[in-house]
Amino acid sequence: MPAHTFQFSKPLTGTIRVPGDKSISHRALMFASLALGESTIEGLLEGEDVLATAAAMRQLGAQIERGNDGTWRVYGAGVGSLLEPKRALDMGNSGTSTRLLMGLLASNGFSATFTGDASLSGRPMNRVIEPLSQMGASFEASAGGTLPLMLRGALPAVPITYRLPVASAQVKSAVLLAGLNTPGITRVIEPVATRDHTERMLTGFGATVEIGEEDGERLISIHGEADLKPQHVEVPGDPSSAAFFMVAALIVPGSDITIENVGMNATRAGIVHALRQMGGSIEELNTREVGGEPVADLRVRHSALEGADIDPAMAPSMIDEFPVLFVAAVLAKGTTRTHGLEELRVKESDRISVMAKALTLAGARVEEEEDGLTIHGTGGEPLAGTPENAAVETRLDHRIAMSMAVAGLASRDGVSIDDTAPIATSFPTFLGLLETAAQA
Incomplete structure (x- = not known):
């Protein structure tokens, strides 16, 4: 050491x-993997956390390549096209990768196992498990709702309106990403505004995202069975x-x-x-x-x-x-x-x-x-x-x-x-x- x-x-x-930006780098790889066709990403953070996301998206069927000039190319097959991973998805130290991918996979009709390093394996996932279970996904987690964890996605998943009990961009994003492949409209109510990269970038990729207010709280709605278009992303x-x-x-x-x-x-x-x-x-x-x-x-x-x-x-x-x-x-x-x-x-x-x-x-x-x-x-x-x-x-x-x-x-x-x-x-x-x- x-x-x-x-x-x-x-x-x-x-x-x-x-x-x-790490938050934007994770999302760029995920959303490009769900778009139909070739996206390019410039300025991607090449740290271990983001590389864990890239490795996971490859296991789920996306083609992801890094050019010698530092530009990343991602070939996606569309929302709903992800493949069941043949082995556990190793998230390393990345809580963001884990929680967002749990959301992404919750509305796909297959199972996936998530593992991580000692630090990540001590972090609670219940705050994501709860809303995704309401949408129809099922989970077998380790004691305390931690990794290793197995997720069985629901197809079709059920759209929900979920009020965040604690300010968390990761929980909000997990529910919105589950909503991408869910028929109908999935909504998240946010008592306190958190980072909004998911909403901005999903809109940029062509998803229908509506942001409004209800009783003074932020209301984010996503229309399911979305059709994402490839993009050029500058991080x-x-x-x-x-x-x-x-x-x-x-x-x-x-x-x-x-x-x-x-x-x-x-x-x-x-x-x-x-x-x-x-x-x-x-x-x-x-x-x-x-x-x-x-x-x-x-x-x-x-x-x-x-x-x-x-x-x-x-x-x-x-x-x-x-x-x-x-x-x-x-x-x-x-x-x-x-x-x-x-x-x-x-x-x-x-x-x-x-x-x-x-x-x-x-x-x-x-x-x-x-x-x-x-x-x-x-x-x-x-x-x-x-x-x-x-x-x-x-x-x-x-x-x-x-x-x-x-x-x-x-x-x-x-x-x-x-x-x-x-x-x-x-x-x-x-x-x-x-x-x-x-x-x-």
Whole structure:
């Protein structure tokens, strides 16, 4: 397991480009596999999670090839054309792949088994199993509703109206994807808006998706037995990946970097608003729309950050960015309070508890609450760093590893993390980009 120590950094400067958005990359491969004909995808994130989706779609009958120029070509045979996989679908570490594919297969007339790594096999799938069971699919899951799991699809499945009990783009997407091959109209009621890549991209591929309001809540309807048309997809840069460089530039004195081609979808850009609320200088340049998604280049400069109370209503639009926001809060002046983050306890790790321990080990003053962290900032003074012969436990969680790497850039003695290998699941070029920005 490759341990690594991240040290106080020179200013981060120059222009960088982060890999493609993970959420959009997963969906591009799935929807292209369901369209009738050849689709092309540029800017696909080539991390392990997305490659798990590509491998699964190949097992289900799609032809997927990567060209030498980095463009992916996908040949689909249409909605309802998927084939029963001959062996278990190995999802690796990817919760998104698992939950979305469970939805996709719930309305196909065959069985499939899902497996995953140790981390994924501990994550609950009941929140997806429940609505998909209402649509007619049946499941045999391991204890606690976890993987390994066997799904038997229903053909035809039954359209439902499902009100999300918890804000989750993955559950919403699973139900909508099950609705693709279900006669009639499948509806999802969303009390709190979550990332809307599924709705945007399905519309782009030619599905009939209607978005309205009912009693002040968002109502998304999809017309079944859809006929998807092949598309050319350009994947914008992942705001979750850009967040690590935003925070690094804000906390390392003298930094001034531009991050090109970042997706600025309002359901994902909460981290930008939160960092600006704390006094961060983040400027949007060259704003534009690519494939139905808003995109901008972000210029980020070192800033004197102030502690803030982060509105829990922002959580769905930045749920994956809280670990690195905690790092920004540690270097801010005053106290930052976060609440409404129960979802973080069932991610790749319990991110509230694991980050509290990690930041404390690196010299921060942190109080763990049931649904968030209270962080007392240093006012810009560097963290002490991890003690000699001690390393942060990343718990196989890529976002913990990258967040604590960023913390190391603003520490006196460096921050050691026990394993950098998980970073490859979402951001294989992270370490190289960090080095490039510090030497520009």
